[in-house]
Amino acid sequence: MGCLALETAQPVNLNASFQGARLRAFASQDRQRHTVRVPIPLGTAEGSDTLFLALQTADGTETTFRAEVRVVGGGYGEERLELQPALLPLADPSLDASEIEQLRTLTSGFSERWYLAEGMMTFPSTTLVSAPYGIRRAFNDGPADRFHIGVDFIGAPGTPFSTSGPGVVVMVETLPIRGQTTVIDHGWGVYSVYAHQNDRVVQPGMEVLAGQIIGTIGASGRTTGSHLHWEVWVDGVPVHPRQWVDG
Ligand SMILES: [Zn+2]
Numbered sequence: 041m042g043c044l045a046l047e048t049a050q051p052v053n054l055n056a057s058f059q060g061a062r063l064r065a066f067a068s069q070d071r072q073r074h075t076v077r078v079p080i081p082l083g084t085a086e087g088s089d090t091l092f093l094a095l096q097t098a099d100g101t102e103t104t105f106r107a108e109v110r111v112v113g114g115g116y117g118e119e120r121l122e123l124q125p126a127l128l129p130l131a132d133p134s135l136d137a138s139e140i141e142q143l144r145t146l147t148s149g150f151s152e153r154w155y156l157a158e159g160m161m162t163f164p165s166t167t168l169v170s171a172p173y174g175i176r177r178a179f180n181d182g183p184a185d186r187f188h189i190g191v192d193f194i195g196a197p198g199t200p201f202s203t204s205g206p207g208v209v210v211m212v213e214t215l216p217i218r219g220q221t222t223v224i225d226h227g228w229g230v231y232s233v234y235a236h237q238n239d240r241v242v243q244p245g246m247e248v249l250a251g252q253i254i255g256t257i258g259a260s261g262r263t264t265g266s267h268l269h270w271e272v273w274v275d276g277v278p279v280h281p282r283q284w285v286d287g
Pocket of ligand 1: 173188190191192268269270
């Protein structure tokens with residue numbers, strides 16, 4: 041995810057877009073300091089592209105700017121997973137697509153309350169990372185055509201994990217691929233997703249505090265073993281979760 045900060049000599053309303061998508065802009069109270077978030081989806085081609093900015097003053101005068109944004113590959117690599125025969129039907133790409141679409145719709149929302157006062161998150165588990173964000177995955181003898189859009193933490197079934205930050209529970213559901221899944225809304229278009237759970241601990245509508253236990257690690261859904269799969273979505277795009285912990 042990229043971020044663009046700009047200051048203006050007078051109050052303005054700012055609109056921004058990149059690669060055909062409208063970007064969210066946050067203004068200070070005096071509307072002279074603005075931050076634009078640029079979440080870049082995995083699979084975006086490397087290279088430069090144009091970010092469009094339109095600044096409008098109180099009298100309706102509009103000024104447009106262009107900025108070049110360079111997209112650089114993460115060098116994430118790929119891996120091949122062996123699914124048990126019973127789970128092979130879950131390797132169907134259309135299942136990934138429909139689940140992604142469900143999460144995209146949910147995480148395209150915007151709540152006015154900002155829960156991440158410090159601007160950062162913490163890891164939801166202190167166990168080891170078994171798979172990083174960004175790798176391309178193949179299942180059994182299929183093509184490496186799926187991106188791993190989260191971070192995996194190892195853990196025996198029933199091991200508790202915590203929310204990566206304060207927020208509101210907006211979804212607790214069993215999905216075909218992610219299995220038992222919890223989604224936390226941290227406000228301002230930032231969400232975290234916890235998948236393959238063994239037990240549900242929270243309910244939609246509950247507010248959760250930093251470090252609160254919100255579920256236990258498991259092997260529900262499409263997994264090769266018990267682990268926690270953690271995603272962070274910004275404005276409907278899954279982004280690198282470590283950015284929200286390490287900065
Ligand atoms: Zn995962």
